[in-house]
Amino acid sequence: MRALGPSQRPYGRMMLAALQILILAVGAYALVVGLVFLGQRRLMYHPGGVAGAPADAGLPDAREVRVSTADGVELRSWYLAPRPGRPVLLYLHGNAGTIADRAFKARLFARQGIGVMLAEYRGYGGNSGSPTEAGLYADARANLVWLANQGHGPGDIIVYGESLGTGVAVQAAFEQAQAGTPVRALVLEAPFTAMADAAGVHYPWLPTGLLTRDRYDSSAKIGAVQCPVLILHGSADRVVPQEQGMRLFALAAEPKAAAWLPGAGHGDVYDFGAGEVILSFLVAPPGGNDGVPSAR
Template identity: 40%
Template sequence: MRTWRVLLVVLVTVVAVVAVLWLAQRRLIYFPDRAAPAAPPDVREVALETADGLRLSAWLLPPTGADRGYAVLMTPGNAGNRAGRIVLARSLAAAGLTVLVVDYRGYGGNPGGPTEEGLALDARAGLAYLSAAGFVPGRVVYFGESLGAAVATGLAAEHPPAGLVLRSPFVDLAAAGQVHYPFLPVRLLLRDRFAVAETIARVRVPTVVIYGSADATVPPDQSRAVADRAAGPVTVVVIDGADHNDAELFHGPRITSAVTDLLHRLG
């Protein structure tokens, strides 16, 4: 009898833990800074209209170097807000690019809460804004960072850009989550999938995959696997010794160079 009671307690505990994880899982995926950042003087705050009726704030930076006639649509990672991407955005603008930094629903003072479907809608709204500003898809490069690499890849499969730059992409969210929660059935529990490697197999545009060799958040072998699955021509850039949020990988000069080198190849 005692054995059955112990087993029952264990079973109830496991079910309770799984239930909590199922209900609260997005709090373990998305870490938004919900505060609305003030736009610096060199930044234009713009509004993106999503297909499900949200109005999102984003930042637009015009080129400060010789205008190349290209725009970069930046889809950030899962933490912070657009203010944390301003250094890279300014570097890209100085390289002659128009830069739109998307802030997702639930981030940076925006309404709503993040989900995989919602982030896809937010990225589409960013592309629609650039299209209305005169940038056809053949003059837009998508730049996705970490989780944003999944968002950018999904958008590229739907609306092929001139080129795609993925910084620290994972194979899929379950593979990334299993690294940090090896004791949980992550693949069974996840509602948001972000299947990057599967999706990029349908993307034929020139692609750059950037990762740090010491990335402890997204293991380098996952980023390499994404590069291996790409259907189009791929360039791989490895930042030796860089971890996931190190400055060199976050907004260092080699990140900007990876984008401008891609543009040179596009002609």
């Protein structure tokens, strides 16, 4: 075997150094990927503090109720009864904060006689348990069962999801459709197509499609939802791009409507007219297009 000449030795050392750097980089990337996979639920879920009492949040007519899930978790939700003949809105909130932070929306609906169930998740608002995809689905089911026990059938219930809650809301509406008991309507505020897609916006260097455990794949389910669907999304949303809401809208079956709100971000759509659009949608007959705002 011929030894390397003096002119070849620096090149060989450079190649060896480059290989070592590559191995270190790959190892560091694999370590980061592994840490993200193991800790993804801490990155995904951000429970707020204790929700407090409804009256403290400006809902003196609401009451705290105890809801028991099928897997034995006891939840505290807030219930505001509807006026006779009016529907009830099951509100499934977004990631940060608690149901108390959504009280202003409940007041808007209550002024129209619409009942509201502000559902609090496991691990949020002082509830026991830890949030997972399966767990939040179970929480929504338990709230629907509680409403049924109060005499509110699926045809009287509007399921409303906000951000993270849109994944839970689509699942709830999908399950009701599969059971042959569709809900009255589905409202989605700033929805994502799937959690892997939402995560990929913020971590484009990670294989989020492979890593994501809690998938919330709304794009695979929304086409089977059998009720009117309303999607609201701001053009300036930097958390979940509006394009994901548009993709969900394209996949949803009729009747459906959308409000693409110019200038609205992720958490301020009510400052851009979302409330008026939602109220217009909610007074529409549950099975048809009359009164449902057209996509814009």
